[in-house]
Amino acid sequence: MTDPNQDDAMDTSAETDSGAHEQYDTDTSDNNKENIFPNITIVLTGNSSSVQFGDGNILVGQKPNIENAAISRIVPLQKKISERHVSVINMIDLHETELYLDCVDNLIGQLVNENEIHAFIFVVQLGQLTDTDKMNFDWLQRMFGKKVLQFVMILFTFEIKKETDTIIDGMIKNPVLEQLLEKCGGRYHTCNKMMNNQSEMRNLMKKIEQLFHENNQQRYTGEMFNTSSIKRKDMENSECDDKPRRMEDTTTSETGEKCKLQGQDDWLQSRER
Template sequence: MQSKRLPSNGHLECTSAHGVPDNIFNIVLLGLTGTGKSASANTILAVGNTRRGSRQLFRSEPSSMPVTTQCEFRIMEKPFGVLVRLVDTPDFFHDQLENSKAQVEECKKYCQPGHCVVLLVIQLGRFTDAEEGILEKLEDKLGWKIRESTIVLLTHGEGLKKRSLLRFIHESAPLKNIVELCGFRYHLFNNSLKDTKQVINLIKKIPNYNKMFPKLTKNY
């Protein structure tokens, strides 16, 4: 299937998979309401888009209610060098989310073994009871062991200050357990900074990234 030509800002807003290559690699953000999924997606989108005042492509605002109510995606090319689909998802476990089952089925289209990396988004310092066992709950909904393709993405990195991130993880047994189940793949984001380096370092934690994104490897 022939891909669309991307605009100069390096990403394309999409509401359906029409016109997107079947073998496109997916970056899927999962997690509870308020953890920073949409803000993290916007941080990733900002890389390669240097135009000032560009509009925010994923709606993101502080709220105890779901702001993202359906799966949404954007197609990116920068900085990967190939087309990549970035998928933002709702909180599948929120009791105010309508059509939760339908949204899980939609997510399954993008979240398939060998064709994606999952970013399990957790807010630093706000690990809730609802997040205990969240990895297993997501695996049950999606039907496969996503832990094999998951990076734990901790947000609000500015709150860490000068503390060691690894020590912080070890001080929280439930968080440490999730990180261990995901093969100790984890990363820290400060979404108040539109910093290219933190995004590139995240991408480099994707298994076999150098084979999938050779242009990125060459440029960074």
């Protein structure tokens, strides 16, 4: 597996303390303008504990307010990163909202029909793959279908740069993490939790472009989502139809067992007489 920091090492642009917290990349050279990839739409998903929200966060900025957060957070945020216009759809922790907000499915459907997605960025804190992360990933597949996997990239976040050295060891020690990466084609990137480093964000954009070309310039579309949604609802309806039948079978089985026991008691009583 390639070094996740190789691109960072090749990036020789100077980083200042203030520059690391700037909202926009200031590289506007002619060569850069000629090679820009102008419009990118990404979905950010995963666990909120893997991200440090704030004004300096280049991808998502401040954490949404609790009130109506589920609705407001999935309105695309318009960013400019490394001369690219980036629409960021924040679905972090949205799997929890799904339990009590029926309209989320419709909102996501409308959103995906209006915005074709280049990449789904699944955020995981480096070295801490939790049950919540697994639930998040299951939700992602259930909501968007297996087709989504070809558009997913894992984004490992860290607090200390040297933590990135543990990623290979973590994969060896954690087969679940290894399987997760395999499902996503081995695609991953690393960045700090604050997501305020221009070099890391610039290299993330490059990897998203690479993914786009690997997918033959195909994006995740509303048609893909609608197909997945129909299958999911059919499966849910089928499970609902099967539930009464299973309950009936259980009741019948219990009744039969009671009759059998009653029959045995009657036989024993007749022998005693």
